[in-house]
Amino acid sequence: MEALPGISAQEIARARRPLEAAWTLPPAAYVRADIHRLEAERILRRSWAPLARVDQLAAPGDYVAMELAGQPVLVVHGLDGEFRVMANVCRHRAAPVAEGAGRRKLFTCPYHAWSYDTEGRLAAAPLMDGVADFAREDCRLTQFRSEVWQGFVMANLDPQAEPFGPQVEPLARAFEAFDIAGMVVARTLIYDSGWNWKVLVENFMEAYHHLAAHAQTLEPGFHARDSIVFDSDGPWSILHMPAAAVDAERPRLVQGLPEQQAGALFAAAAFPHFMFALHGDGMAWYQVLPLAGDRFTLKIHLCVPRYVLDLEGADHILAELEQVTAAIHAEDIVVNDLVWKGLNAPTTGQGRLAPLERSIWQMNQWWLAKMGA
Numbered sequence: 001m002e003a004l005p006g007i008s009a010q011e012i013a014r015a016r017r018p019l020e021a022a023w024t025l026p027p028a029a030y031v032r033a034d035i036h037r038l039e040a041e042r043i044l045r046r047s048w049a050p051l052a053r054v055d056q057l058a059a060p061g062d063y064v065a066m067e068l069a070g071q072p073v074l075v076v077h078g079l080d081g082e083f084r085v086m087a088n089v090c091r092h093r094a095a096p097v098a099e100g101a102g103r104r105k106l107f108t109c110p111y112h113a114w115s116y117d118t119e120g121r122l123a124a125a126p127l128m129d130g131v132a133d134f135a136r137e138d139c140r141l142t143q144f145r146s147e148v149w150q151g152f153v154m155a156n157l158d159p160q161a162e163p164f165g166p167q168v169e170p171l172a173r174a175f176e177a178f179d180i181a182g183m184v185v186a187r188t189l190i191y192d193s194g195w196n197w198k199v200l201v202e203n204f205m206e207a208y209h210h211l212a213a214h215a216q217t218l219e220p221g222f223h224a225r226d227s228i229v230f231d232s233d234g235p236w237s238i239l240h241m242p243a244a245a246v247d248a249e250r251p252r253l254v255q256g257l258p259e260q261q262a263g264a265l266f267a268a269a270a271f272p273h274f275m276f277a278l279h280g281d282g283m284a285w286y287q288v289l290p291l292a293g294d295r296f297t298l299k300i301h302l303c304v305p306r307y308v309l310d311l312e313g314a315d316h317i318l319a320e321l322e323q324v325t326a327a328i329h330a331e332d333i334v335v336n337d338l339v340w341k342g343l344n345a346p347t348t349g350q351g352r353l354a355p356l357e358r359s360i361w362q363m364n365q366w367w368l369a370k371m372g373a
């Protein structure tokens with residue numbers, strides 16, 4: 001067992017106990033800069049993260065520039081129809097070749113105008129004739145591992161990473177009826193979040209906090225005490241929040257769901273920070289974009305079945321979804337701010353986990369294993 005900076009063997013042992021006897025991760029796991037550096041190396045740069053929905057890059061040539069664990073990347077819908085994730089770093093003198101999002105046939109570097117096609121191959125490099133051993137084929141933008149899973153373009157900087165799909169097969173199976181792949185992003189809410197990313201993931205994965213943090217909003221419809229965390233043998237968790245009362249009359253936007261699923265709320269996570277909530281009216285994808293150990297951008301993308309966009313009154317439906325999501329997240333911001341304050345206090349130690357926090361326990365076991373603790 002390797003020690004982690006600022007974390008004792010006893011603290012690790014407590015976090016590893018069976019759930020009934022387990023403690024939380026120690027505050028150092030969230031607040032220490034050296035832990036975050038190790039985490040970036042051992043987890044964030046080696047894990048799968050969702051970068052975009054295929055519907056956000058619907059046409060060949062569509063791209064978005066972003067960062068994946070500190071690496072500038074381009075997510076591109078190639079003219080050949082394939083989705084690729086590649087380094088957004090010119091092979092000449094390293095300038096990013098594009099920013100923002102848009103539609104291109106060629107990416108021309110703003111520095112000396114080397115240009116790359118949508119597959120990342122160098123198409124032209126002005127005034128390079130006569131340069132010894134210069135071959136355009138050697139200058140393709142670095143390609144990263146990527147996979148389309150349920151309409152998400154997933155990527156991983158680690159060339160040795162296990163494929164994503166097989167690791168989360170139970171997630172795909174559990175939510176087959178929702179047809180996640182057929183959903184489209186209809187609205188996006190953007191938040192600048194001043195906590196370690198794990199604070200949000202933990203908050204997302206348990207319904208214990210409905211009791212207090214969402215006492216007037218979620219608790220009446222989804223009682224904390226009824227929430228269930230599935231058994232998991234992989235890098236994922238599923239939280240099932242059954243409806244307190246099923247209103248079978250209410251039409252749902254996601255059609256053909258079994259009654260149990262139509263009224264329920266589900267929170268799914270693939271570790272480290274791929275999270276989506278599913279309900280009878282669609283999906284809220286919580287996209288976490290870590291910037292530092294104590295800061296990340298959160299984009300909550302509201303996704304609905306495609307037909308909903310063409311409904312009369314779609315604007316009204318989407319505005320309502322947006323309003324509910326923003327109100328719930330406002331309540332979560334309050335408690336995450338509180339947790340962050342406490343975690344940063346000088347005398348804070350580990351706490352005891354509640355039985356309803358099994359998903360946090362599941363992620364902690366995964367985190368400790370990945371960190372080599």
Ligand code: FES
Binds near residue numbers: 093094095113
């Ligand atoms: S750095 Fe891109 S062309 Fe020179």
Ligand SMILES: [Fe+2]
Binds near residue numbers: 209332
């Ligand atoms: Fe919450």
